[in-house]
Amino acid sequence: MISVAIVEDDQEIRTVIEQYLDRREEFECSLAFGSVEEFLEQVSEENCPDQVLMDIGLPGMSGISGIRLIKERFPELDVVMLTVYQDAHKIFDSLRAGASGYLVKNTPLREIGESLKLLHQGGAPMSPQIARKVIEYFSGTGPSPPGSPLSPREKEIVIGLVDGLSYKMIADRMSISPETVRFHIKNIYAKLHVHSKAEVIAKSLRGEI
Numbered sequence: 001m002i003s004v005a006i007v008e009d010d011q012e013i014r015t016v017i018e019q020y021l022d023r024r025e026e027f028e029c030s031l032a033f034g035s036v037e038e039f040l041e042q043v044s045e046e047n048c049p050d051q052v053l054m055d056i057g058l059p060g061m062s063g064i065s066g067i068r069l070i071k072e073r074f075p076e077l078d079v080v081m082l083t084v085y086q087d088a089h090k091i092f093d094s095l096r097a098g099a100s101g102y103l104v105k106n107t108p109l110r111e112i113g114e115s116l117k118l119l120h121q122g123g124a125p126m127s128p129q130i131a132r133k134v135i136e137y138f139s140g141t142g143p144s145p146p147g148s149p150l151s152p153r154e155k156e157i158v159i160g161l162v163d164g165l166s167y168k169m170i171a172d173r174m175s176i177s178p179e180t181v182r183f184h185i186k187n188i189y190a191k192l193h194v195h196s197k198a199e200v201i202a203k204s205l206r207g208e209i
Contacts, residue, residue, distance in 0.1 A: 002120050003049040005031035007039050007066070008082070009058050013105070017053065017082075020109045026117060035059050036066030040073070048074050051116055053103075056083040056090060064090070067097035078119055082112070086129055095202035101125040101164070115164075122166040124197055131163070148209050149191040155209070157184050161197050162204055 004027055008014040014032050021029035031049055033039045037060050039052070052070065056063040067079050080101035081094050091102055101119055103112060104127045115125035150158065153174075160170035167185070171178045192209065194200055203209050 001028050002026055002051060002116060003028045003030075004116060005029070005033070005039065005043065005049040005052045007033050007036060007052060007054040007058065007063065009034045009055065017109065017112065021113065021116075024113055027113070036061040036063065036069065039066070040069060043074075045074075048077060051078045051080060051119060053080050053082045053112070053116075056081060056085050056094070064093050064097050067094065067099055071098040080115070080119060080125065082107070086133070088133055091130060091133065092202055095198045098196065098198055100198055102130050103127045104129055118164060118166070121168075123164045123169070124161060124201060125164045126162075150188060150209055154184050154188050154191075157181060158188065158200055158204055158209060161185075162201055 004021055006014050006017055006029065008017070011034070014034070018029045018032045021027040031039075031043065031047070033042065035058050036054075043049075054063045054066065058066070061069075063081060063083070070077060070079060078100040079098065080103060081099050082103050082105060083090070084105050085091075086104060094102055101115060101124050103115055103125065107115070107127055118125050148155075156174060157170055160173060165173065167178045167181045171181045174181075188200060189195060192200060192203055194203065200209075
């Protein structure tokens with residue numbers, strides 16, 4: 001079972017998502033807050049969830065600033081943005097701060113659930129609108145930026161990460177083993193001097209690889 005917390009100041013939205021997830025046997029959603037401050041006050045190692053769905057435009061601390069504090073305290077916790085914002089600046093900042101996914105608020109509840117399951121499997125879920133913006137900045141069919149340290153195969157793996165695929169799904173797409181994918185990802189991290197999928201995606205969004 002995947003435990004999910006919600007940080008959303010709109011009580012109606014918060015309640016609808018909480019009730020939907022609680023009705024699904026794959027999820028447990030017993031933590032819901034109206035601000036980052038409330039989350040940090042009430043969540044500890046003992047009740048820390050697996051994932052957090054979080055808005056950006058929150059009262060007090062913004063969701064993007066909140067990611068950094070939450071990840072500092074709970075490094076293994078996955079944070080997915082659920083927001084009305086679709087501009088590249090917010091996407092970049094969220095991913096740089098440590099977000100594992102980015103969904104827009106008009107995403108149907110069923111797709112939110114599927115996205116959280118994908119995240120649990122190692123993917124990085126993004127709404128189609130966000131994925132299109134990613135493609136505008138990063139295309140595997142085009143040449144690598146000048147000075148890119150990545151090989152064509154490593155670049156293809158980055159595309160899989162941007163597409164929100166798990167290691168197994170990338171392996172299936174490329175007809176290689178998951179172990180080979182993990183080997184390449186270690187090399188990608190080393191070449192790019194990063195430590196997470198989110199950082200790789202952020203670099204791809206900025207056209208740096």
